[in-house]
Amino acid sequence: MKVENYDVVVVGAGPGGYVAAIRAAQLGLRTAIVEKSELGGICLNWGCIPTKAMLRSADVLRLMRQASQFGIKAAEPEPDLQAIVARSRKVAAQLQRGVGHLMKKNGITVINGHARLAGRGRLSITSGSAETHVAAKHIVLATGARARSLPGLDAQADSVWYYREALTPSRLPKSMLVVGAGAIGIEFASFYHALGVEVHVVEMADRVLPVEDAEVSDYVAQALRKQGMTLHLGSGIAGKQRHAGGWNIKLDGTGSKEIDVEVVLVAAGIVGNVEGLGLEGTGVRVEKSHIVTDSYGATGEPGVYAIGDVAGAPWLAHKASHEAMVCIEKIAGLQPQPIDVNRIPACTYSHPQVAHVGLTEQQARDAGRPVRVGKFPFAANGKAIALGETDGFVKVVFDADSGELIGAHMVGDEVTEMIQGYVVATELETTEAELMHTIFPHPTQSEAMHEAVLSAYGRGLHY
Structure with missing residues (x-):
């Protein structure tokens, strides 16, 4: 041979x-x-x-x-x-x-x-x-x-979807349960809700996007609920029954209840x-x-x-x-x-979008690092107001002793395109001094990145 x-x-x-x-x-x-x-x-x-x-x-x-x-x-x-x-x-x-x-x-x-x-x-x-x-x-x-499969929920084009079925649907269901509130689950939830589907999301953790900064997770949860989604956090699937119209799902945990949905979309890890x-x-x-x-x-x-x-x-x-x-x-x-x-960015393309690089505020504190935290809302950003995209904020975490940027977190319109500025900053081990000295173009949403840095040091200008 x-x-x-x-x-x-x-x-x-x-x-x-x-x-x-x-x-x-x-x-x-x-x-x-x-x-x-x-x-x-x-x-x-x-x-x-x-x-x-x-x-x-x-x-x-x-x-x-x-x-x-x-x-x-x-x-x-x-x-x-x-x-x-x-x-x-x-x-x-x-x-x-x-x-x-x-x-x-x-x-x-x-x-x-x-x-x-x-x-x-x-x-x-x-x-x-x-x-x-x-x-x-x-x-x-x-x-x-x-995708991690769940017992009793094998892929079925009509009622149980994993990513392949969710990407090639033959119909638009009236209702859906998304299992998993990580990036994949929340992205699919955002897509199908926008198209008019009644969306429920169940998540074992006590918040959506559990790997994100807690403030970002809380903000996204509020935004999703405001849009009309139903979130069942701190909950799991305790029972399920297939019927002609879809599934009857029994939830346990803090959100114990029964719901009926046409489709179950599984996004429970890999x-x-x-x-x-x-x-x-x-x-x-x-x-x-x-x-x-x-x-x-x-x-x-x-x-x-x-x-x-x-x-x-x-x-x-x-x-x-x-x-x-x-x-x-x-x-x-x-x-x-x-x-x-800690220098690998992560993005979630939901509505609103989410992006981060580095440590969350809690991770930094748990590691015993003294921190300075700054935030700036897009509601105070001129370009965001002109675009009609004022939801969300930028949050930065600095090491209080060295001034090194050790974490950056964003939620809002097109933040997945903005995060790279902070990614470069972390790779260069940038401190607040360089970021304060950097000139951001006006009017842009990226100005919120500068303002968040200023805010961490009590120098915010527009909020």
């Missing part, structure tokens, strides 16, 4: 895998990538990108409904679900083709099939009944993760794709469905690495891509800087 030899073989072509392959090729390493499904992985095809396309449609719908506030006369808009879905799938398909072009441009061999370790430096790849083998000095596992990789008998260690690595992606098995969602939290596409570059550059003999998780 002929065995092709490579310097690097990447397993999985998501935002971690395909970036790893590109960087390896750039560094002159003979590279192949194995993907059993679609180039771009879940993120591009069934996650980050198509959800944002659908949420954009929801944003347009909201804005059109508010047209009269801007002096515009327009007929009452109606969502066209199938057109929204079709646009979302078209966007994903366009980007998938783009990844294919990047593989070709960089001279990367693309192999379709399921790969598993087959001895030191070897992979067996199956596609249908065919099996091939490849050899590589370095094997990078970037197999990603999948599980790493570690099965079928041939990890048995190797030095690769798995904990809670995720592969354990060092700060450069190396596992306990020589020549085997893992990056992205399969390597653990935070489960973010941009974290996977950056891990890919760090891993490959280390393989190539360079000296990359390991990722500092």
